[in-house]
Amino acid sequence: MPTCRPCQRSVGFRGSRREDRGSRPLAYAEAGIPYYWRVESPASGALALAVHTYELDSSTGEYVATGVHDTSLVTGLPERVEIDLSTLS
Numbered sequence: 252m253p254t255c256r257p258c259q260r261s262v263g264f265r266g267s268r269r270e271d272r273g274s275r276p277l278a279y280a281e282a283g284i285p286y287y288w289r290v291e292s293p294a295s296g297a298l299a300l301a302v303h304t305y306e307l308d309s310s311t312g313e314y315v316a317t318g319v320h321d322t323s324l325v326t327g328l329p330e331r332v333e334i335d336l337s338t339l340s
Contacts (some may be wrong), residue, residue, distance in 0.1 A: 280307055286329050287314055300336055304328070311326055 291297035305314035324334040
């Protein structure tokens with residue numbers, strides 16, 4: 252059975268963009284959550300659906316971008332995930 256690791260996902264809304272990009276990831280990093288995914292869509296002001304993925308750098312305590320996914324989300328962090336994003340819009 253795979254080990255479950257905390258991963259925070261945040262779906263952006265037009266009124267929460269500042270928090271989604273600023274205070275929210277800072278709070279998650281301070282809490283030690285190792286992975287953060289930010290989902291943006293036209294409803295949040297983005298031109299198209301995109302998933303921004305981040306991993307917590309243990310040496311700095313800050314998130315490091317690991318990718319921007321707009322057609323498909325394929326990642327091994329924290330576990331292998333494959334999502335066809337075109338089916339979600």
